[in-house]
Amino acid sequence: MFEEFKGQNLMDFMNVFPTDESCKEYLAHYKWKNGFKCPKCGCTEEHHSKKPFVKRCKNCLHQESVTSGTLFHKLKFSIQKAFFILFEISTTTKSASSEVYAKKYGINHNTAWLFGQKVRNAMNSSLQHPLKGKVEVDETLIGGKEPGKQGRGAEKKTLVVIAIEKNKDENGIKRAYAQVIKNSSSTQLSKIFQEHVDKSAEVKTDKWTGYIPLMEKWDIEMEKSVAGKNFELMHRFIQGLKSWIRGIYHHISSEHMQKYLDEYCYRFNRSIFKETIFDKLIQRLILHEPIYLKDIKLCQTNLNR
Ligand SMILES: [Zn+2]
Structure with missing residues (x-):
């Protein structure tokens, strides 16, 4: 009998997944839940x-x-190791860099990095839950050179637009999305609106002209930002995101930033569903088509376009 794995207990996890076989059985359940269908000829x-x-x-x-x-597909380490890494990703709020996983599980650093990129791809938003109610949108610069550091970290900062939905009492954030943008033109800003903001939402932004053309389709109220006083939740979210990136990944170049933003928002938006986050992540990975190194390089080029 199949039972979805719930909870954050490592001992329970080890009992449920003691071998590669037990992990494969779990995958088989989701892969063939609706029966077998040949990917080549469609025969069932x-x-x-x-x-x-x-x-x-x-x-x-x-x-x-x-x-x-x-x-x-073509994983270069055991399925069980992958399950353990996914369990850690799902149950720790902070995640860890591929370097840490490589050491911990005795796998090659590049291999660990590639797996992390795949997982982040799977964490990509389904675009099915646009933000509603009281929404705020703001831009910020993330990453780049830290004071006193030279060389590898000396990259320029990445411009990111963030949209948050406040909870009913307006004392916390229900959900959030973040996107890398090339500049703060309305064209660039419109993407996060189209993908993540419901037309019924009451949106608040700062007084930036880039938002004006978007008022045709969205209910936008502009308010002058007063040193973080009136956009407090947004500022708190941005601080949290920045310190997460600083603490774990140190430096993220612009090309890779989007995947890390997706990871952060995926975790953030599911932090109240921690019990089932591992199971949901497995389902996403099993239903996602394979990604190869060349695809990851390709999507970087797309972003640079
Ligand atoms: Zn066939």
Whole structure:
């Protein structure tokens, strides 16, 4: 009987996933939940396969492993290690850099980095929950050179636009999204509105002309920012995001910034659902098509365009 893994207890986790097989069984449940369908010919009948966690198409004899066609495809370390890393990512509020995971699990640093990028891709917003109610939007500069540091860290700062939805009492943030933008023109600013802000939302921004054209479609009220006094929740969110990046990743170049923003918002938006965050993340990885190093480089180029 399949049971979704819940909770944050490491001992429970080790009991449920003591081997690679137990992890593959978990993946198999989600991958073939609605039955088998051959990715090559679409046939839904399977031929008996002797190999565990491999399905064979009755029509074209194509063999489909539990990991193929997912983000676990061609993983260079054991599925169990991947599960442990995902468990840590889901249960610790702070996450850790690929360097830490590489050392901890005895895997190559580049391999760990690539896996982290894949996970971050899976954390990409589903765009299905636009912000509603009281929303605030603001831009900020993140990253870049720290005082006194030279060389590798000497990158320029990245411009980021942030949208938050306040909770009912307006004393906290319900959900948040962040996007890298090239400049603060309305064209660049409009993306976060289109993807993440519901038309019914009451939006508040600072007095920046870039928001004016967006007033045609969104209900935007502009208010002069008074040294953080009136946009307190937004400022707190920005401070939290910045210190998370500083504490864990030290420096993130502009090309990679979006994935880290996605990770932060994914965690932030689910922090009250910690019990099921691991299970949800596994589902995202198993339903996500594979990503290769070349794809990651490609999306960097797209961002630079
Ligand atoms: Zn087939």
